[in-house]
């Protein structure tokens with residue numbers, strides 16, 4: 001055991017989130033601990049966490065039966081000590097981590113997912129144009145999911161084809177629409193406010209966006225959109241909702257069209273039954289494909305993602321909105337997460353720690 005002791009802050013989650021899925025500050029507490037710097041085994045690293053990125057799913061990582069635990073969340077961190085040749089000492093990494101100032105990353109699964117940002121050449125090349133926190137958002141899991149799912153499941157998309165992206169103004173929706181546009185695909189989207197609709201159509205160039213709150217007959221408005229775009233049906237439905245919209249999409253998809261299943265935004269309550277598909281028969285008669293995409297299964301694509309996607313972002317070819325809290329104390333990671341879940345920030349939210357400086 002190393003004799004060097006380190007005193008630092010850590011956030012604990014101390015009760016399960018209730019079935020409304022909304023955490024409050026009372027779920028978290030910040031403690032100060034004094035622990036020895038760990039003696040590393042092969043592949044392990046010891047990190048100083050610099051910037052945390054918030055994700056909705058964090059509230060689901062508190063295991064049933066646990067009374068108190070560290071909070072899991074993605075972070076950008078500096079490697080202080082390393083026994084992992086892929087994550088050398090001194091490098092900046094993006095990895096699953098914990099809401100604490102220092103982390104001993106030893107879980108096999110977490111180490112496998114860690115990626116050294118400064119090992120890819122685009123990092124140095126575009127460092128001045130891309131804030132570090134963007135590696136939590138557009139260049140982190142959100143961007144990687146959008147890019148990877150399209151690379152993997154829509155590489156065959158052709159100019160003139162049509163996709164419907166339901167939560168078009170969400171973090172993924174905005175990126176997915178832009179990536180389809182780059183392939184010449186016409187993009188139909190839906191969003192909840194006129195401001196979002198204006199942004200999607202005027203700034204991002206989406207072809208037809210409707211307010212889903214004002215159109216209870218979604219099939220009718222989608223048919224209207226298709227007519228306006230001179231199309232007979234959809235070629236892709238990029239599903240971020242997992243709700244009844246999938247049945248409408250199955251009906252409107254052209255023969256050999258594709259559902260790309262990525263999100264479950266309709267899940268507002270933890271004990272909610274998932275929506276059950278009724279138009280299953282359409283898959284058979286139109287030879288449709290329904291394909292799921294889970295980002296954690298595609299880490300092999302990460303180097304190519306950085307190589308191809310970073311220049312697009314740095315050169316402004318992909319637009320995005322995200323929020324950053326700078327110079328924060330660790331306590332603010334929990335506080336801002338509660339606000340993030342309440343929808344108080346635009347796009348992805350990152351928290352840069354003051355102790356990182």
Ligand SMILES: NC(=O)c1ccc[n+]([C@@H]2O[C@H](COP(=O)([O-])OP(=O)(O)OC[C@H]3O[C@@H](n4cnc5c(N)ncnc54)[C@H](OP(=O)(O)O)[C@@H]3O)[C@@H](O)[C@H]2O)c1
Nearest residue numbers: 145166167169170171172191192262263264265293294295
């Ligand atoms: N498969 C994977 O590997 C993977 C990876 C990352 C994320 N995900 C999942 O993908 C989903 C989307 O993630 P995200 O980061 O894009 O979420 P997000 O940024 O939180 O987006 C949510 C958006 O959904 C919109 N929305 C909510 N209900 C809607 C409805 N009925 N119709 C249309 N829009 C609606 C809201 O916009 P309005 O204000 O316009 O309503 C909001 O902007 C989540 O379920 C997430 O867990 C999956």
